[in-house]
Amino acid sequence: MSRIENTFSKLKKENRKAFVPYIMAGDGGVECLVNRLVTLEKFGATAIEVGVPFSDPVADGPTIQAAGIRALERGTTLKGIIEELVKAREVVTIPLLLMTYLNPIYAYGIEAFVEDIRKAGVDGCIIPDLPIEEEDIIVQHLNKAEIELIRLVTLTTPLERIKTISHKGKGFLYLVTVKGITGTRNRYDSDLNQFLKSVKEISPIPVLAGFGISNANQIKELTEFCDGVIVGSKIVDLFENNNLEEMEKLLSGFQQESKLV
Numbered sequence: 455m456s457r458i459e460n461t462f463s464k465l466k467k468e469n470r471k472a473f474v475p476y477i478m479a480g481d482g483g484v485e486c487l488v489n490r491l492v493t494l495e496k497f498g499a500t501a502i503e504v505g506v507p508f509s510d511p512v513a514d515g516p517t518i519q520a521a522g523i524r525a526l527e528r529g530t531t532l533k534g535i536i537e538e539l540v541k542a543r544e545v546v547t548i549p550l551l552l553m554t555y556l557n558p559i560y561a562y563g564i565e566a567f568v569e570d571i572r573k574a575g576v577d578g579c580i581i582p583d584l585p586i587e588e589e590d591i592i593v594q595h596l597n598k599a600e601i602e603l604i605r606l607v608t609l610t611t612p613l614e615r616i617k618t619i620s621h622k623g624k625g626f627l628y629l630v631t632v633k634g635i636t637g638t639r640n641r642y643d644s645d646l647n648q649f650l651k652s653v654k655e656i657s658p659i660p661v662l663a664g665f666g667i668s669n670a671n672q673i674k675e676l677t678e679f680c681d682g683v684i685v686g687s688k689i690v691d692l693f694e695n696n697n698l699e700e701m702e703k704l705l706s707g708f709q710q711e712s713k714l715v
């Protein structure tokens with residue numbers, strides 16, 4: 455069983471939900487990546503999504519974009535990030551998911567990329583601009599390396615297609631909760647809960663909600679209908695402001711509540 459599958463089957467047994475924070479690698483300097491991953495694990499993260507900064511992001515909102523620019527200005531490269539992840543794997547035990555657009559992978563070379571992230575102990579990949587129709591170019595290599603491709607679906611994806619997509623993977627399904635880009639939000643579509651329920655019914659793998667999530671109330675409400683959440687912009691902000699106290703409150707607070715469910 456893979457590290458991701460193991461983690462989710464354990465959560466299920468304990469009747470708990472997942473909290474997956476996202477961080478932009480290289481924000482604050484690539485040399486602080488390992489430290490930040492350790493901090494997130496200590497605060498109770500289920501897994502961590504590690505973002506690769508890219509000059510032409512498609513789905514990133516202002517906070518993630520700004521973090522990406524900061525990281526690029528510090529000279530962060532995919533190669534440098536992978537080197538840090540090798541070190542991270544020695545001290546971090548939870549699943550690590552690398553989030554990158556397809557272009558940096560092409561530039562690196564698909565086979566070299568998969569081989570290097572396998573050596574670094576990466577457990578999953580999120581590639582938002584890779585549609586399932588095109589995924590064979592990389593999935594065959596990921597499968598061999600036992601790395602999960604985490605696939606995304608959105609509010610506008612037809613249920614029939616969600617069924618196909620969710621039956622392809624073993625990790626979890628990333629459900630994008632808004633019709634738009636990343637970034638904290640105060641309100642959701644009124645039919646989101648119903649949509650989450652329908653997706654949960656057809657997906658054989660855990661369903662995690664992401665985009666726009668930033669506070670305990672939202673998380674509590676959403677996790678009634680799915681298996682966990684992904685929180686990006688809020689975490690990026692808290693690291694940028696060095697507000698580890700609030701980060702701990704958000705993550706540990708959630709873990710404590712989740713245990714009581």
Ligand SMILES: O=P(O)(O)OC[C@@H](O)[C@@H](O)c1c[nH]c2ccccc12
Nearest residue numbers: 476513582636637665666685686687
């Ligand atoms: O920042 P938010 O709204 O909390 O959303 C998570 C998101 O940042 C992270 O998963 C992510 C960053 N860039 C992306 C691009 C596509 C899909 C997902 C992402």
